[in-house]
Amino acid sequence: MFRRGTLRSGLLIGLSTLMVGFASTASAGSAPSGKASTTPSLGEALKSSSAEQKALTEHLRAKGVLFYGAWWCPACFKQKSLFGKEAGDRLPYVECDKDDAGRKRCISAKIRAFPTWEMAGKRLEGVQTIEELKVWSGYGR
Secondary structure (H helix, E strand, C coil), X not given: CXXXXXXXXXXXHHHHHHHHHHHHHHHCCCCHHHCCCCCHHHCCCCCCCCHHHHHHHHHHHHXXXXXXXXXXXXXXXXXXXXXXXXXXXXXXXXXXXXXHHHHHHHHHCCCCEECEEEECCEEEECCCCHHHHHHHHCCCC
């Protein structure tokens, strides 16, 4: 998990430089069926998504969940990768550090760490497992 405002430290600047490769590779790709990825700046997951991962992503979208992250955040890339390629490309993602509009949106939402999951005023910070997200979001109830 990364705290906002630490981007300027030497370690994170180095990490962000490494993550540029992931971001530039991802921006050229697209989601299945010709739909644009909602998470292109985070890079591409290497494995295909299972039916369960896809169903959870659609459940999260239907519940109005938001996943806040930053293009340079390795924890955000790890979070997306837990969903596999197709489901990861459909996550309800908000990019917090690629442009002024995204930065303003995340500052307004008082995002303090990446990744942050938000649903109906409740938040989870840090990488969450698929099981943790299922329980938190009421999946399967």
